[in-house]
Structures are given as structure tokens and as C-alpha cells.
Amino acid sequence: MSLDALFDPRSVAVVGASANPAKWGYWLASGALAGRRRRTVHLVNQRGGALDGVPFLPDLGAVPTPPEHVVVAVPPPQVRSVVVDGLAAGARCFTVITSGGSDPAEERELAALVTAHGGRLLGPNCMGVVDTTTELRLSWGDFPAGSVGLVSQSGSLALEIGRLLARAGQGFSRFVSLGNQRDIDAADALDALIGHEGTRVVAAYIEDFRDGRRLARTLTAAYAAGKPVLLLTLGRSAASGRAAASHTGALVSARAVVAAVCRDAGALLTESAGELADTAVLLAAAGERIGRLPIPRTDRAGGRPAPPRPLRVSVVGDSGGQGALAADALVSRGLDVPVLDEPTRIAVAAHLAGRAGGGNPVDLAGAGEADLRNYARIARALLEAGDTDATVLTGYFGDYATANPAQAGLECGVARELGEAARKAGRVLVVHTMARDTPALAVLREHGVPVYERIEQAATALAHAARLPCTPPQPPAALPRRSPGRRVADGAYESVRELLAAHGLAFPVAEFVTTADGAADAARRRTGYPLALKAMGLAHKSEAGGVALGIADEAALRAAFARMGAATGATRYAVERMAVHPYSVELIAGVRYDPAFGPVVMVGLGGVTAELHADTALALAPLTPGRARELLLSLRHAALLTGWRGAQPVDLDAAADALCALARAAVEHPELAELEVNPLLVHSGGALALDAHGVLRGRQVYGRSAVR
Structure with a gap:
């Protein structure tokens, strides 16, 4: 079902509105009123009152026109009655902020009630929803406008990401707080972001993946739509907390599964809110150029894929130290800072003074102070040459007008030239600067050049962007129906061997026995020598003395059988033909x-x-x-x-x-x-x-x- 009523309703009713800034109802009501140029807003509080000249109505029955979207911020015992009243009034969407007091069964029943009437429910226990493109702000806190869509199971984390984006001149197109996901879940919200014109980058913080395969299909669809997805999650789950019952259990963690799904779906798994925000800034500013980077990812020569070629980066620094540190940060994250081709070195050196050379990193050695236009000239030479995929400018640029206001116009003009050079070349330009919030940096951002306060932010964002696949990923295969054959009775070797053999796996010739005489007979009739003897019923037989290999004759077999019985107490054994292959x-x-x-x-x-x-x-x-x-x-x-x-x-x-x-x-x-x-x-x-x-x-x- 469509989520239009969630993001752009024709009318909103906030139940539990308040005039007290210390209460959630105040922020929900004031946020709703901020969008009243676009939609009708009703405020409901049974105790009466008003906010910004809008009187509070006693209940939803008093609302003069049907509210399309109802926000519920009332005590838990009142939630159901508010939803019932909302459905009677014609509401199509409910955002339930209220947390606590309801058990999961009651929440599921509430969601079923809403969906049975053709509606949708966000929450309960959520922070709300924001769409800056439709002037919808139904949440607590500040959400800067931008082109990043965020779906999150943590409201506070969303606020942190929002502040990090704002410092970099970016913000949210949409924000969805998932809450307990009794109806609208992560996949629903992400689907809505994929088709949203105002969203260029999709971000998500998810703790509970629910239907992971459906989510994987959504991530694949996002890549196909040109919307890169940045995912942040925990490293724990019910699965990872369970004691491993096998080597497989020990080697497959919940986070490793998520990482594999992201890899195969074309999404990027990040480690922190900072990494997510930094990468989102880069992808939102220059995502189209990154998608066009000519990075060959595979080489089928010899039948084996070659490792992907690292993203090649040229570095321009105001000093040798800054350039070298930038190069170290890039290389340590798997990127390449290559030697420039001779024509590129000559083109760059033409704008440098004295003995400064055109190596990589490029040391400006005062060329910027001599003429600010040299920043644009050198960056243009690197971007147009084509020996690198991206260029990083690190140092002082953007701060000249702070010390000398007379240079403001020139510095902004150079910033404009830098952005135009990157756009024309179709390559990525990233700026790291000690400046903050200057007019020149605003110009850079307006022209699609991401700006960072620390070089490690720029390097990490580039490294993440370089992991985007070049070929469209395939959605996960659908699970076939369960085999009509009989269920596996136990996990013992005999049962599993029979199951896998029926599916085409080859096993050595074997026979299962209980006595030494039976083992000797099996060797004569079935396996021959050399053979392997293995005790059944033990979890780790190698350590317990439950396996013997390369048994050459019957005497050795009987001796091994006796030793194994004494060491393990096993009552059943496998006698198997030894499998020996060179170069295996x-x-x-x-x-x-x-x-x-x-x-x-x-x-x-x-x-x-x-x-x-x-x-x-x-x-x-x-x-x-x-x-x-x-x-x-x-x-x-x-x-x-x-x-x-x-x-x-x-x-x-x-x-x-x-x-x-x-x-x-x-x-x-x-x-x-x-x-x-x-x-x-x-x-x-x-x-x-x-x-x-x-x-x-x-x-x-x-x-x-x-x-x-």
C-alpha cells in the first residue's frame, strides 16, 4: 500500500498536542503547524488550550474535516481508542509515538485493525516522520533539509546523523523512525525512499532485520534505481549470541551475514554514524560521477577474477606535510596514490613555483598564496588528465577571505571554477580544509564538491564509495518449497550423509559397524585398505581420539578399534575407504x-x-x-x-x-x-x-x- 499519506498527507491531526515545550506534544504540534501552508492541521487535546493561535479540539470527533494522517502522543491506555476514533473519522495513516504499556500482542492487534481498514501504521514507540520536501515535520528535534533519506530504529542516532550532515552542508530529504515496526517496516520505508525524487542517498540504521530476504531485494532495487544505500547496524543478534554448535556456527556471525548481503545487493555497510554521514555527503554531492568511474572490477583472464583495481587518487596539498598525511590516509584505506604520467606532471609543474615538482602528492609550496587561481588550474590539470579517478585538495583553501576579506570574491570564484572543473571532467573532487562555514565552502558545496574538516573523513568516504559495484547486483533467489521427502531424523553422520548423497554429493565408500569383527568384515567386503576408522556420536573426535587414518591392515584396524573404544566409549563406528588425491x-x-x-x-x-x-x-x-x-x-x-x-x-x-x-x-x-x-x-x-x-x-x- 502507498505511503503517500505518511509523507504528504492533505491533513494532519496531532492527538496529545501541547503548548508546553517540555512535552512531545508541543514539538509534534509546532512541527505540524510549520507545514500548514501545504495542508490542514488539527490539534487535539481533551483538556483544551491553544498553540500559535490554533485552538485544541477535545477529540477527533470534533475535527471538522477527515484527518488523513493522525499522530498519536497520548498515554498507552488511550492509544487504541484514539486509533478507533481516527478510523471512524476517515484517517488513512497513524504515527504512534507512544511507548510502553502495550505488549507485543496488543500492538500487533492494533496494526491489524488499521490495515484491515486499508490504513498504515508507523510505530508504536517511534520518534515520528519528517519529509523536508513536503514541509512535514512530525517529530521532536531539528532535521536539516538535504538529499539524504534516513530510516532508523534509533531516534537519537538520527539526530546525531542529522547534526553531522548539517556541519557538512547536507541534510535529510526524509526521515522515518521505525519504532516497533508492527506494520510499516524497514523495507517499506526504504521502498518509499527509492522512488522519492528528492532523495539521492538512502541511509538506514537497522537492528532487527525481520524479513531479511525482502530487505535484500529492496537494497538491490535501490542500486538499480541509482540510489546508493548506506547501512549501519549492530554486531549482535539472537543468532550470534547462541553457542556455536559447529565450525559453521563459529565462523558465521550475524554481522558477517549482513556484510555478505550488502555486498551482493550493492549496499555499503558502515561502522559508525560518522562514517555513514561522511560517505552520504560524498555520494549526495558526486554520486553520479562516482558511478561513472572507469574502475575495472574483474578480469576473467585465466578463469579467476582479479582483485578490483584500487581507486586512484591525486592529492594537492598546501604543504608537503599535509599532502603526505593525506596520501597515507588514502593508502591505508586501500586507495592508490599513483605516480602521475609525464604529461600530467608537466602540466601541473607549469603552475608551481621554484623547485616544486609535479609529483603525487602535489606540493603547492606557496603557489596558492601567490595566485589563488592556481588551485583551480592545478586541480583542472589533474581532473582532465585521466591518470587518476579522483582528486583531493587538502589544506587552507576556503579560509583566505577569513584573514583578508578583500579576497572573498576571488576565493568564491575559484571555488566555482573547481566545481565546474570536476563537473566537466566527470571525476570526483574532494576538499579537506581547516576552514569552516565560509562563503567559498558554500560555493563548493553548491557545485557538488564535498568538503571535510578532517582528512580521514575524506579518505574513508572515498574508500566506501570505491566499494560500490560496477555491475547491477542480482536479487536473492527465492526459496523453493520444502521437499516433500521425509524430514531428517537427526544430525548424525549417517543421516546427513544419506541426505547429501541424495542431492548429489560424493562420499567415500563406507559401512557403519558396532564391533571390531564388523569393522574387519566391512574392510574385506567394501572399503579395502588403507581405510579410516571414525567413532560416531562425538562432537570433536579428533581431540578425543575418535579418528584413525591410513589404517593399512586388519591387525592395525583391530588395534585402532580397541584404542578408540577405550578413549571415546563410542558404540558405533564408520569404516571408510581412504581418499588420497595429490594436489587436493x-x-x-x-x-x-x-x-x-x-x-x-x-x-x-x-x-x-x-x-x-x-x-x-x-x-x-x-x-x-x-x-x-x-x-x-x-x-x-x-x-x-x-x-x-x-x-x-x-x-x-x-x-x-x-x-x-x-x-x-x-x-x-x-x-x-x-x-x-x-x-x-x-x-x-x-x-x-x-x-x-x-x-x-x-x-x-x-x-x-x-x-x-
Whole structure:
């Protein structure tokens, strides 16, 4: 359903309005009155009174015309009756500020009542909504106008972000405080920002992802619409607080899942309110130019994607020290400050005095003081040359008129030239300056040049922007219906092995036994020698002495069986044919069910050192073979798979198929909270699962065979 009544209603009624500035009702009422040129405003308070010449009405029944949007700021026991009255009066949208007093069931019932009448509900327990493009201010606090749309589960954090944006000459197009999300949730609010003409950058602080896959589709849609999304979240969730029942559980954190979703959807995950605001300023000012940066992200030569080329940055500093520190800040964040091409060095040096050279960083060495126009000349030479993607000007520019007001006109003119040079070249220009709130800085911002007070802000914003993908991301695949086959009874190796084999995973020949005689018979009939003996029913058998490898004959098998029985007390064992392949690599592959995002696939370097390496890649299940292959090649140690130092490369297609089969099994069996193969032995001839186990939902860890 449309959210037009939320952001641009024809009429608003504030129930709980107040003339006391210490009360929420005052800020909601005064904010509503600020937009009365655009809409009708009614103020309701059963005790009477007035604000700014507008009398308070006793209840919604006294409102002369139907209020399209009702803001509810009354004590908890009165909320339901106000909503009922609002629906009777014809309201289509409710923003419920009230917090406390209502249990979740009552809140859900309230939302159901509103939606059953074709309406929408924001909250309860929210801070309100602001749309600076429609003069709607239904919240407490100041919200500077700008082109950043924010959806937040924290009102105070929104105020902080707003102040940071304001200091940089930016602000909000829209702000939505989600509250308890009983109806309008993060995906709804973000969808509304994507289609909003006044919003250039979308930002969100989300703690509770609810339907994570729907949100992932929204993030993908935002990228497709040219609206970059900046996400800020916590590093904790119910999933991450649960004790890990497997290697997969230990290696897949809630934040890692969010990071993977953002990567695949084209969104940027930030670490703080400051990072979010700084990056939003850059993207709002120069987002179109950043989207056109010619940064080749992949090179398919040899069948393996090359790492993305770093964003190349040229630096112009008023002093050698400032330029060098700027270069250090950029390089430490993964950006490149390259040597300039000879023609560019010559073009830059033409505007420098004395022995100053045209290196990178460029040291102005007084050229700016000699003639302010040199700032524009040198920046233009760098922007038009094309050997770098962005230029950072660091130092004093913007502050000359503070010391000498006679230079105000000239400095503003140079600022205008800088902005025009960046626009004409189609490249990014960023200014770091010790000045603050001067006319020249205002001119820079008007011409799409972001300005920062600290060089690390500029460097971080550029580094985040450089992570935007060049190719449109694909929305997550829909989850297929559950398999009509039988549910997995337990997570033990036998059961999981049978399940995965049915989905196409290959395992060594094996037989499960309870006695030493049975083991010897299995070796004669099925596996041959050498073989592996593994005790069933233990969580970590390697440490407990529950695995023996390379058993060469029956005598060694019986001896191993006796030792293992004494050490583990196991009553059931697996006798497996040894799998030995030259140039093989052990991987770990797992799927963990995330409460928000559903099944999440993890692949990484495996075996007993899986947690030590912590070299993993994540994606939402199910997978396509192409996506599975990309995950494998994104590992830090992917060179081990493609032929490290002359080794034979593994069969990547077989490895990818194994990942797809594992993901498919997990998707079709949601009764499994975790499903894991470790190790998955990949080699030039295929992929072989050497161990597997699962964890049923609501259960403790089930017995699994040890990794080897």
C-alpha cells in the first residue's frame, strides 16, 4: 500500500498536542503547524488550550474535516481508542509515538485493525516522520533539509546523523523512525525512499532485520534505481549470541551475514554514524560521477577474477606535510596514490613555483598564496588528465577571505571554477580544509564538491564509495518449497550423509559397524585398505581420539578399534575407504539458518584449521553454479584452488556443484539449523565429502565424525 499519506498527507491531526515545550506534544504540534501552508492541521487535546493561535479540539470527533494522517502522543491506555476514533473519522495513516504499556500482542492487534481498514501504521514507540520536501515535520528535534533519506530504529542516532550532515552542508530529504515496526517496516520505508525524487542517498540504521530476504531485494532495487544505500547496524543478534554448535556456527556471525548481503545487493555497510554521514555527503554531492568511474572490477583472464583495481587518487596539498598525511590516509584505506604520467606532471609543474615538482602528492609550496587561481588550474590539470579517478585538495583553501576579506570574491570564484572543473571532467573532487562555514565552502558545496574538516573523513568516504559495484547486483533467489521427502531424523553422520548423497554429493565408500569383527568384515567386503576408522556420536573426535587414518591392515584396524573404544566409549563406528588425491585442498562448506535471512551458505579453507584460517565467503542460499564459483574464487587463499606454484588446479566446477547441492539440501530441509561438510576434499578430478553433520533446530550438537 502507498505511503503517500505518511509523507504528504492533505491533513494532519496531532492527538496529545501541547503548548508546553517540555512535552512531545508541543514539538509534534509546532512541527505540524510549520507545514500548514501545504495542508490542514488539527490539534487535539481533551483538556483544551491553544498553540500559535490554533485552538485544541477535545477529540477527533470534533475535527471538522477527515484527518488523513493522525499522530498519536497520548498515554498507552488511550492509544487504541484514539486509533478507533481516527478510523471512524476517515484517517488513512497513524504515527504512534507512544511507548510502553502495550505488549507485543496488543500492538500487533492494533496494526491489524488499521490495515484491515486499508490504513498504515508507523510505530508504536517511534520518534515520528519528517519529509523536508513536503514541509512535514512530525517529530521532536531539528532535521536539516538535504538529499539524504534516513530510516532508523534509533531516534537519537538520527539526530546525531542529522547534526553531522548539517556541519557538512547536507541534510535529510526524509526521515522515518521505525519504532516497533508492527506494520510499516524497514523495507517499506526504504521502498518509499527509492522512488522519492528528492532523495539521492538512502541511509538506514537497522537492528532487527525481520524479513531479511525482502530487505535484500529492496537494497538491490535501490542500486538499480541509482540510489546508493548506506547501512549501519549492530554486531549482535539472537543468532550470534547462541553457542556455536559447529565450525559453521563459529565462523558465521550475524554481522558477517549482513556484510555478505550488502555486498551482493550493492549496499555499503558502515561502522559508525560518522562514517555513514561522511560517505552520504560524498555520494549526495558526486554520486553520479562516482558511478561513472572507469574502475575495472574483474578480469576473467585465466578463469579467476582479479582483485578490483584500487581507486586512484591525486592529492594537492598546501604543504608537503599535509599532502603526505593525506596520501597515507588514502593508502591505508586501500586507495592508490599513483605516480602521475609525464604529461600530467608537466602540466601541473607549469603552475608551481621554484623547485616544486609535479609529483603525487602535489606540493603547492606557496603557489596558492601567490595566485589563488592556481588551485583551480592545478586541480583542472589533474581532473582532465585521466591518470587518476579522483582528486583531493587538502589544506587552507576556503579560509583566505577569513584573514583578508578583500579576497572573498576571488576565493568564491575559484571555488566555482573547481566545481565546474570536476563537473566537466566527470571525476570526483574532494576538499579537506581547516576552514569552516565560509562563503567559498558554500560555493563548493553548491557545485557538488564535498568538503571535510578532517582528512580521514575524506579518505574513508572515498574508500566506501570505491566499494560500490560496477555491475547491477542480482536479487536473492527465492526459496523453493520444502521437499516433500521425509524430514531428517537427526544430525548424525549417517543421516546427513544419506541426505547429501541424495542431492548429489560424493562420499567415500563406507559401512557403519558396532564391533571390531564388523569393522574387519566391512574392510574385506567394501572399503579395502588403507581405510579410516571414525567413532560416531562425538562432537570433536579428533581431540578425543575418535579418528584413525591410513589404517593399512586388519591387525592395525583391530588395534585402532580397541584404542578408540577405550578413549571415546563410542558404540558405533564408520569404516571408510581412504581418499588420497595429490594436489587436493580441504574446504569447509556449511549452511546455517539465520533467523532474518534464512539459509546462509559458507565456504572456506577447511579441515581442523578452519577456525584458524577464518578464510570464508558467505552468500544466501540457494546458489547457482556461477555464484558458487565466485564464492570459491573470492577466498583469500583462492590461489590454492587455481594452481599455486605449479600445483594442478582443482575442478572448480565440481566444487561449485558440491556447494550448490549442500545449499539445496539445506533449503529443502528447514528442520536443520546447521548443515556442514568438513572437510570437502577438492582436487583435479572432482570433490569428495569426507565428513558431514547437522544440527536440528532447538537441539544441542549432534554426534559427528571427526574432521581429517
